Structure formats: structure tokens, C-alpha cells
Amino acid sequence: MSDLDGCRDCNRTEFLRKAIAEAGRGLPGIEPGMPLPAGTGMSRRSFVSRAAGFALAVYGGSKLSSYAFDDGIAQAAADAASSQRVLVSVFLSGGIDSLNVLFPAGEPAYYSLRPTIALSQSSGKPYTEDSRLRWHPAASGIATLHDEGKVSVMPAIGYANSDKSHFTSRHYWEVGATDATLRTGWLGRYVDAVGKPDNPLQGLTLDVALQPAIATAKMPVATLEAADQYGFAPPGIAPHPLEASIIEEAANIGALHAKSPDAGLQTAGSIAFESNQLYQQLASFRWGFSSPVAYPSSTDPFPHRLAGLAAMIAAGLPLGVVAITSPGRFDTHATEAGTLQNGLQLTSDSLLAFQRDLEARGIADRVLIHVWSEFGRRAAENASAGTDHGSAGIGFLIGTKVKGQQIGEFPGVTSGLDGQGNLTPTTDFRAVYGAMLSQWLNTDPTQIIPGIAAYQLPSLLK
Amino acid sequence: MRAVSAVPFYQGAFGKEQAERLLWRAGFGAREGEAEALAQRGLTAAVQSLTRPASQTLVGPDPTDEKGRALQPSTIPGHDHLWWLDRMVRTTAPAVERMTLVWHSWFATSNLGVQSQQLMLNQNELFRQNALGSFGDILNGVTVDPAMLVWLNGNQNVKSHPNENYGREMMELFTLGANRGAYTETDVRENARALTGWRGSVSAGQPFIYDPNQHDTGTKTIFGQSGNFDYHDSCRLCLAHPLHPSYFVLKLWSYFIPVRYDATTLHALTQMYANGNQILPVVEAILTHPLFYEGPRMVKPPVVFNAGLLRMRGEYVNNSVWSSLGQQAGQQLFYPPDVGGWDYTRWLNSATYRSRWFIAALVQGAGKPTDSPTDPSKLWQRSIQFWGFPTVSAQTQALVEAFAKAQLKRGNDPADVETAMRRLIGSSPDLQTA
Numbered sequence: 056m057s058d059l060d061g062c063r064d065c066n067r068t069e070f071l072r073k074a075i076a077e078a079g080r081g082l083p084g085i086e087p088g089m090p091l092p093a094g095t096g097m098s099r100r101s102f103v104s105r106a107a108g109f110a111l112a113v114y115g116g117s118k119l120s121s122y123a124f125d126d127g128i129a130q131a132a133a134d135a136a137s138s139q140r141v142l143v144s145v146f147l148s149g150g151i152d153s154l155n156v157l158f159p160a161g162e163p164a165y166y167s168l169r170p171t172i173a174l175s176q177s178s179g180k181p182y183t184e185d186s187r188l189r190w191h192p193a194a195s196g197i198a199t200l201h202d203e204g205k206v207s208v209m210p211a212i213g214y215a216n217s218d219k220s221h222f223t224s225r226h227y228w229e230v231g232a233t234d235a236t237l238r239t240g241w242l243g244r245y246v247d248a249v250g251k252p253d254n255p256l257q258g259l260t261l262d263v264a265l266q267p268a269i270a271t272a273k274m275p276v277a278t279l280e281a282a283d284q285y286g287f288a289p290p291g292i293a294p295h296p297l298e299a300s301i302i303e304e305a306a307n308i309g310a311l312h313a314k315s316p317d318a319g320l321q322t323a324g325s326i327a328f329e330s331n332q333l334y335q336q337l338a339s340f341r342w343g344f345s346s347p348v349a350y351p352s353s354t355d356p357f358p359h360r361l362a363g364l365a366a367m368i369a370a371g372l373p374l375g376v377v378a379i380t381s382p383g384r385f386d387t388h389a390t391e392a393g394t395l396q397n398g399l400q401l402t403s404d405s406l407l408a409f410q411r412d413l414e415a416r417g418i419a420d421r422v423l424i425h426v427w428s429e430f431g432r433r434a435a436e437n438a439s440a441g442t443d444h445g446s447a448g449i450g451f452l453i454g455t456k457v458k459g460q461q462i463g464e465f466p467g468v469t470s471g472l473d474g475q476g477n478l479t480p481t482t483d484f485r486a487v488y489g490a491m492l493s494q495w496l497n498t499d500p501t502q503i504i505p506g507i508a509a510y511q512l513p514s515l516l517k
Numbered sequence: 518m519r520a521v522s523a524v525p526f527y528q529g530a531f532g533k534e535q536a537e538r539l540l541w542r543a544g545f546g547a548r549e550g551e552a553e554a555l556a557q558r559g560l561t562a563a564v565q566s567l568t569r570p571a572s573q574t575l576v577g578p579d580p581t582d583e584k585g586r587a588l589q590p591s592t593i594p595g596h597d598h599l600w601w602l603d604r605m606v607r608t609t610a611p612a613v614e615r616m617t618l619v620w621h622s623w624f625a626t627s628n629l630g631v632q633s634q635q636l637m638l639n640q641n642e643l644f645r646q647n648a649l650g651s652f653g654d655i656l657n658g659v660t661v662d663p664a665m666l667v668w669l670n671g672n673q674n675v676k677s678h679p680n681e682n683y684g685r686e687m688m689e690l691f692t693l694g695a696n697r698g699a700y701t702e703t704d705v706r707e708n709a710r711a712l713t714g715w716r717g718s719v720s721a722g723q724p725f726i727y728d729p730n731q732h733d734t735g736t737k738t739i740f741g742q743s744g745n746f747d748y749h750d751s752c753r754l755c756l757a758h759p760l761h762p763s764y765f766v767l768k769l770w771s772y773f774i775p776v777r778y779d780a781t782t783l784h785a786l787t788q789m790y791a792n793g794n795q796i797l798p799v800v801e802a803i804l805t806h807p808l809f810y811e812g813p814r815m816v817k818p819p820v821v822f823n824a825g826l827l828r829m830r831g832e833y834v835n836n837s838v839w840s841s842l843g844q845q846a847g848q849q850l851f852y853p854p855d856v857g858g859w860d861y862t863r864w865l866n867s868a869t870y871r872s873r874w875f876i877a878a879l880v881q882g883a884g885k886p887t888d889s890p891t892d893p894s895k896l897w898q899r900s901i902q903f904w905g906f907p908t909v910s911a912q913t914q915a916l917v918e919a920f921a922k923a924q925l926k927r928g929n930d931p932a933d934v935e936t937a938m939r940r941l942i943g944s945s946p947d948l949q950t951a
Binding site: 148263265279280292293295296300304308311312315318327330389437441443 | 670673675678685696705814838847854860870871882916933934936940946949
């Protein structure tokens with residue numbers, strides 16, 4: 056779908072581009088009289104109220120001001136000069152079968168547990184940190200990065216007495232606590248703690264639906280299919296002569312309802328207003344972007360989303376935490392081999408391309424990738440050449456700054472299984488969250504991860 | 518229903534606004550004049566006209582793609598979405614269609630895993646036939662429904678190696694709920710044994726049948742009861758579980774009302790439902806509950822928004838764009854995100870807002886009036902008429918009229934200003950919610 060908004064937007068797009076470019080050179084971007092400087096600590100609601108009041112006020116005059124646009128520039132200016140770190144959370148949905156991703160070829164029990172779906176003792180590369188283990192051939196991209204010292208593997212990550220429900224376990228990981236009632240995500244609480252009321256890009260989901268890990272209580276976040284998919288000119292019909300004004304006015308109407316006492320109107324109004332903020336932030340991407348490296352060609356949007364993400368980071372957009380779901384359906388209850396192979400290959404190849412892209416652009420030191428899944432799978436295969444829900448699973452930290460050392464032991468399938476035949480966790484996911492918050496995002500995890508004081512945080516960075 | 522029920526009953530005014538909310542939440546919005554007519558009937562009769570429809574037919578032209586060709590919902594990707602969207606637009610029984618949508622999300626099955634649009638359509642008909650009937654009939658039917666058997670591996674659940682997938686979701690998502698102490702991991706495994714014996718395959722062209730040789734005839738113990746259980750027993754035990762009625766009520770309520778009920782309501786609804794597992798009385802009690810009318814507005818599900826805008830305009834499905842826009846708006850029919858269904862509390866985000874913006878713009882179309890007045894309030898009247906006179910807040914009206922005034926003052930063509938106002942109304946927070 057074409058996302059060109061036509062030339063009515065050229066002027067302000069050019070303006071914003073310049074502003075971002077100037078901000079990148081470290082110019083002080085915030086001038087007196089701007090509606091709201093970034094980082095004043097105002098609540099989202101009071102900000103929106105002010106914005107709405109301002110919007111109403113300008114109707115009395117002759118000039119239609121685009122307050123959100125001004126804010127976007129202020130925000131870009133404030134942040135682009137900084138070398139803000141980015142955390143990219145990659146979710147492998149369905150509970151990936153860790154025991155066939157990094158498989159224990161050195162344990163005879165592996166072959167007796169999995170007579171039909173075990174990988175052969177010579178497939179894939181050996182895993183250099185544990186002689187029992189080998190990489191699934193489809194994970195070659197991650198294995199390559201591991202050889203370069205850019206991957207820390209968590210071979211048995213999870214939590215005690217893990218819940219076998221996708222939804223419950225995934226929810227625990229998303230909210231960063233074994234608490235079924237929490238409605239904010241662990242990354243969302245981070246954004247609430249350090250974020251700004253005028254920057255949706257600070258918590259970005261690259262998908263159709265908000266990734267719940269990024270759900271906030273008060274700060275705005277963005278959901279976006281890809282960097283170059285945020286124009287508002289309706290597809291298939293001629294652009295309206297007043298298109299730009301309509302887009303802006305819809306944000307004004309949204310801002311007004313964002314302070315409604317009615318929760319439904321408040322939500323719809325806030326989203327309309329924030330969507331316009333995002334639209335302004337992504338102005339320079341409306342005509343597409345280019346990548347210095349080739350990404351896997353696929354009908355799945357994952358590689359394209361990652362390519363756009365690298366371009367957004369390189370452009371100095373004020374990104375903070377990013378959530379994305381990998382391709383593949385890893386809930387492999389039946390005929391697992393092909394399904395796992397396909398999903399893992401595209402995921403791994405795309406992550407390798409993304410890392411190479413970041414390196415080529417010289418921004419790799421700013422980015423940490425965290426790969427996770429809601430649980431692992433049962434050590435024994437079932438009758439459908441698949442595996443049922445298990446306990447501990449696998450995770451990765453990827454980046455030029457990570458230590459490249461395994462976190463937690465691999466307990467093995469010979470003696471490391473629990474009473475239900477599932478792998479026992481050796482690392483709690485909350486400890487890794489706490490470490491990412493304190494060591495990568497420089498934030499005190501005690502206010503974000505409940506009970507984090509009880510965990511020993513692994514050392515993640517070089 | 519009022520006399521026999523202990524569920525709180527809405528006593529306030531039932532006018533156009535209340536009727537609009539009822540039509541949007543229990544159906545697909547109001548055509549011009551529909552809400553006013555419904556309000557005339559009074560609350561009880563209005564609700565019953567929806568839940569006990571006099572007819573169940575489709576009125577209006579058959580749906581087509583943009584080239585005027587008939588839809589092929591069982592074979593062409595996307596036509597399945599269009600086929601159902603058309604039913605939502607043309608049905609004379611909108612509450613039946615809306616409940617069918619509830620069951621689709623409740624027993625969320627995705628063609629991503631099923632890989633057969635025909636099986637999905639067959640399952641859809643199961644939901645429609647029982648939309649306001651017995652929950653037990655739906656549960657028994659869907660447990661051995663071919664699309665569900667494929668989706669949750671019931672067709673690969675054999676006695677030598679039970680596959681737990683359906684047995685778990687049956688308890689966790691369909692009847693009892695997680696984290697309520699309703700069942701144990703052992704119950705899940707035993708339930709999977711009771712459900713063994715079904716097979717069939719789309720790709721191999723094998724029929725979906727019960728194979729007694731693959732059924733585990735041993736004794737199973739589920740919820741502390743033992744016997745040689747089969748799938749009927751699984752369904753019966755789940756329905757009879759003391760925590761099932763409250764789960765049913767909680768889940769059904771959440772599709773219609775965005776705030777929690779009080780203890781009195783929960784108790785009364787649970788009692789009502791436990792007496793025979795009938796859906797109709799619970800739905801009617803929810804639709805006449807004070808919180809339905811006095812509580813906050815709800816964001817419309819994307820397909821409801823889409824179908825409702827088409828109805829407001831008197832338009833019909835004649836373009837396949839609605840399928841891809843539905844997907845981008847977060848609701849591609851027959852492709853729920855996972856077996857948990859759609860999250861009715863999180864329809865709106867910056868990505869889905871954009872897709873809904875497109876939906877509103879494309880329902881409106883590129884048409885342009887030739888006789889636009891230059892008075893902002895007259896332009897407002899015409900713009901609201903364009904959408905069939907929906908209720909829109911005074912706040913939105915004031916901003917849109919101020920917008921019109923400013924645009925006219927800048928010398929813009931009144932016709933362009935009028936079509937811009939249509940766009941602003943169609944995508945407003947007022948029309949995104951009900």
C-alpha cells in the first residue's frame with residue numbers, strides 16, 4: 056500500500072527533517088513559547104489538557120498552529136543528540152522447543168526421549184560453551200553471532216513451578232511478575248518511570264497489536280506495522296484537498312476527548328492524539344527508507360520491520376524500548392520438525408541481518424536484543440511427532456555490548472528434568488529483566504520488577 | 518424477564534442514545550432512523566426484538582468483490598471475511614450475528630492453523646445455529662468440530678500418547694478459567710485421555726471421524742470423579758463444575774460491558790445461567806443491566822465499526838479492501854490472534870487507529886456535494902445527515918464547526934470543507950465508541 060501523503064506535506068516534512076538534522080548536531084531545539092518542553096514531569100492527562108486548550112485557543116486567531124508538530128521537533132531535538140540506548144524485545148510465540156534449538160546431542164537420553172524428532176549428532180554446529188549441546192542448523196545466524204562473542208545464551212530460563220498455559224505464562228513474562236492481575240507490562244512500567252508525555256516512540260510495538268509487555272499506565276506508546284507504514288492518506292482514493300488539515304483536526308478532536316470523564320472516549324481521544332504525534336515523528340519515513348545490508352526476503356513482515364527499526368534508530372528518532380514478535384508458530388504440538396525449522400530460520404537470519412545492519416550504520420553499541428519465549432517444551436515427544444508445553448526454555452541476549460557468556464547452566468535431560476518430564480529452570484526471567492534495567496537502561500529495577508531484591512542479577516555487559 | 522430475575526434492571530430513560538448503544542453493542546449499529554424507532558418500543562421489547570428476532574434473513578444486494586464478482590468464501594482468501602462482514606451488514610437478526618462473533622472469539626479458531634476456509638465456515642454455522650441457545654450444545658459441538666480438531670490437535674489425540682492441547686484450553690479458556698483453582702495439571706492430562714479417539718486431516722483429505730480404536734477406554738479421574746469418560750463426559754464435567762457458571766458470566770459480560778459487576782449481579786447471573794446453561798436469559802439480563810447504559814463507552818470492535826459505518830451509509834459489501842483493512846485494524850475474521858481470542862479491552866492503538874481512519878474514509882468514499890452551503894452549522898447538519906444522524910457530542914460538534922469556519926475563512930471550497938467534516942465525524946472518538 057502506498058503511503059505517500061502528497062506534496063501538501065512536503066513543507067513540514069522538510070521542516071521536520073531539518074529539525075532532526077539540526078538536533079543531531081546538538082543544537083538546542085527547544086525555544087521559549089513552545090507548548091510543552093519535554094521532560095517536565097507533567098502527567099499525560101495534564102499535558103493533553105494543555106494541548107487541547109492550546110488547540111482551542113488558536114482557532115480564535117487566524118493561524119492554525121500544529122502544536123503536536125512543534126512538540127515532535129522539540130522531542131526529536133531533545134533526544135536525537137543523546138546516545139540513548141535501545142532495548143529490542145523479540146518474542147518467540149508459542150513456547151519454542153529449546154531442546155531442539157540448542158539440542159543435547161551428547162546425552163543418550165535425548166535420543167530415547169525423542170525417537171522421531173531428535174536432531175542427528177552431526178547436524179548443526181557445536182555450541183562452544185557446553186560440549187553436550189549443538190545448534191539447530193536453522194539457528195546458524197545466531198550461532199554465527201555467538202561465535203563472534205555477541206550472544207549470551209540462557210539455556211534454561213523460566214521460573215519455579217511454571218504455568219503450562221500459554222496465556223498465563225506469557226502474561227507473567229510480559230508483566231515481569233507471576234501475577235495474573237497486573238495490567239502494565241514490565242517495559243511499560245519502565246516507560247512510565249522514565250518516559251516523556253509527548254513521545255510515543257519511547258515504547259514501540261512493531262505489530263498490529265500492542266505487545267502487552269509495553270503496556271503503560273500513563274505514558275504514551277506507539278504501535279506501528281513498520282517505519283514506512285504510517286501515512287494517513289486513504290488508499291485507493293484521490294487525496295483530499297484538505298488532507299493535512301483533516302489529519303491535524305482529528306488530533307485536535309482527540310486531544311479534547313482525551314480529558315473526557317468517560318473512559319471509552321478518553322481512550323479513543325488519546326489514541327487519536329498520540330497517533331498524530333507518531334505521524335509527525337515518522338514524517339521522514341513516509342517515502343520509505345534504505346538499508347545498507349540485505350534482509351531475508353519473506354512474506355512475513357519480520358525482516359522488514361527490523362530493517363525499518365534499524366533505520367529509525369540511525370535517524371535519531373527517540374526510541375527506547377521496542378517489542379516485536381518473530382515469525383513462526385512455535386506451539387509445535389504436532390509435526391514439529393518443519394514448523395520449527397521454518398520459523399527459526401527466518402527469525403535467526405533476520406536477527407543476523409539486523410545486527411549486521413546496526414554494525415554497518417555504526418549504531419550497534421546502542422542496541423541490545425533480548426529474545427524470549429513463554430516456556431520450553433516437554434523433553435519427551437508426543438504421539439504426533441511434536442511436543443507439549445514444558446517448563447524452562449531458551450533465551451538470548453544479542454549485541455556488541457553483551458558479554459557473550461552463557462547465563463545459567465544447562466541442567467541436561469538426563470538428570471535435569473522435573474517430575475513432569477520438563478527441563479528445570481536455572482535462571483529466573485526476572486533476574487535477567489532486573490539486570491537489563493539496571494545495567495543496560497540504567498534504571499533502578501526495584502520499582503519496576505516486584506520482589507527483584509530477592510534475585511541475584513547476572514552481569515550482562517562487557 | 519423482569520419479573521423472574523434478581524439481576525438489577527435499568528430504570529433510566531431509554532431514548533435514542535440508549536438505543537444506539539444497544540444496537541452497537543448487541544448488533545452492528547443503527548441505520549438512519551433505526552435507533553429512534555427502537556427507542557419507541559421501550560427497553561424490554563427493544564432488547565427482545567434483537568435477542569428473539571422475528572426473522573433471520575439477509576436483505577439487500579448480494580456481496581461482491583470490486584469487480585462485481587460473487588464472493589467465493591470457501592476458497593478465495595479474504596472472501597471469508599467479506600462474506601461474514603456482509604452478513605453483519607444485511608442481517609435482520611443482528612444480535613444473532615453478534616453472538617456468533619462472540620463465540621468465534623470465545624472458541625477462537627484460526628484458519629492459520631486449520632488451513633481450510635470451508636471448515637471455518639462450517640464452524641461458523643455451528644456458532645450461528647446455537648448463538649443464543651444452549652452453551653452445552655456449543656461446547657459439545659465445538660469439541661469435535663473438524664476445524665477445532667485441527668486447530669488444537671484433537672485429531673492427533675490418541676490413547677498411546679494423549680495430546681493435551683484441546684483438553685487444556687477447554688478448561689482454561691472455554692469453561693473454567695486459569696488461576697482460579699478450578700483444575701490441576703492432572704485434570705488436564707486425564708481430560709486429554711477422555712478426549713482421545715478423533716481423527717481426520719484436511720491436507721490428507723481424510724474425513725473427520727471418531728475411531729474407537731484410538732480412544733482410551735481406561736478409567737480417568739477428572740475433578741475427583743472417576744469413570745470411563747469420553748468427550749461428552751468431559752463437556753458434562755466442565756459444565757457441572759462449580760466454577761463454570763461464574764466463569765461463563767464473567768467472560769460473557771466482558772464482551773458487552775467494560776466495567777465489573779457487583780456481587781449481587783454476579784450471584785443472580787450465575788444462578789440464572791447455572792439453571793440449564795442457557796445463553797439467552799443471561800444475554801438479555803446483561804442488555805437490560807444498569808451498567809450497560811450508565812457505564813462508560815466501549816471501543817467498537819473493528820468489524821463492528823466497519824459494518825456499522827456501511828449500514829449508516831446504506832452501503833453494501835462490494836470491495837475486497839475490507840478484508841485487508843480488517844486485518845490491519847486488528848480483526849481479520851477467521852484469523853483471531855490466538856486461541857485466547859481478541860482482547861476486547863485493547864482494540865485501539867496507533868496502528869489500528871490508522872486502519873480505522875482508512876475504513877471511515879473509504880466508507881465515505883470520494884464523493885463530493887455540488888451545493889454546499891457556506892454556513893458552518895448548516896454544513897454540520899448536512900455532514901451529520903450524511904452519516905444517518907448519529908448522536909455526536911457537543912464537544913466534537915463545536916470543534917468540527919470551528920474547523921469549518923476556519924477553513925471557509927481561508928477561502929477553501931465549501932464542498933471540500935463539507936467532505937472534510939464527514940471525515941472528521943466518521944473517525945471521531947464519538948463514532949469509534951458506543
